[in-house]
Amino acid sequence: MRFRAWLPILSMMLGGWHSAAIAQCAPAPDSAYFFRNLAELRAEAKLADNRAFYESLLSEHFVAHDQDGKALPKREFIDGELAADRAPDTDRYYAVRDFRLVEHRKGLAVANYLLVENDRQSWRREIYEVEDGRWRLASVDAGSPDSQLHAQSDAQTDVEAR
Numbered sequence: 187m188r189f190r191a192w193l194p195i196l197s198m199m200l201g202g203w204h205s206a207a208i209a210q211c212a213p214a215p216d217s218a219y220f221f222r223n224l225a226e227l228r229a230e231a232k233l234a235d236n237r238a239f240y241e242s243l244l245s246e247h248f249v250a251h252d253q254d255g256k257a258l259p260k261r262e263f264i265d266g267e268l269a270a271d272r273a274p275d276t277d278r279y280y281a282v283r284d285f286r287l288v289e290h291r292k293g294l295a296v297a298n299y300l301l302v303e304n305d306r307q308s309w310r311r312e313i314y315e316v317e318d319g320r321w322r323l324a325s326v327d328a329g330s331p332d333s334q335l336h337a338q339s340d341a342q343t344d345v346e347a348r
Contacts, residue, residue, distance in 0.1 A: 215321060218287035221297045221314060224321070229280035229301065232267050240264045245315060245322035253328060263326070278304060284331065295321070298329045 224243065231239035241264070248260040258266065285299040288311075295314040300307055309329035314321050 216290070218285065218290075218297075220321075221287055221295055221312075222282060222285045222299070224314070224323070225282050225285065225297065225299060225301070225310070225312070226280075228323075229282065229303070232303075233278050233280065235268050237264060237268060240267065243323050245317050245324045248322075248324055250326040251328070280304075300329075300331070 227239065228243060230236075231243075244260050244264070246260075248263065250258040250263040252258055252266075281302040283300040283302060285297065287295060288298050289296040293316045297310075297312045297314070299310055301310050309331060311325075311327045311329035312323060313325040315324045316322070317324075
């Protein structure tokens with residue numbers, strides 16, 4: 187009988203703990219996990235041919251550089267990502283490895299990681315900027331296994347000037 191009196195209280199306590207545990211699962215927007223999660227979400231969007239995700243993540247002034255150093259504007263980059271050679275759906279996978287948040291300060295973050303897609307591997311260096319109150323991907327370039335990469339971009343100067 188006494189246990190029944192405690193049951194509602196115990197239920198509320200456990201329910202509150204469960205809610206707090208779920209809330210803690212989302213990475214903070216100023217952590218390396220947040221930016222790693224964005225890299226993984228983009229890889230998932232690529233597998234799902236989700237153009238809308240790319241459109242919402244990439245900044246208005248986004249630019250990427252291919253392996254030869256040629257600049258690719260936003261539309262060309264998305265087209266290239268989604269038109270890549272496709273393995274059968276059952277064989278497609280990705281992994282984000284050796285992720286490092288090289289630089290992080292107010293309004294700017296630089297990440298470097300190894301992206302494994304099916305049988306291909308490529309190092310990526312990404313620059314994120316805050317645009318309209320959201321972190322948006324401003325640049326993607328070939329990265330390096332060197333963890334001491336530093337951002338060399340006009341975006342960096344723009345943020346410093348603000």
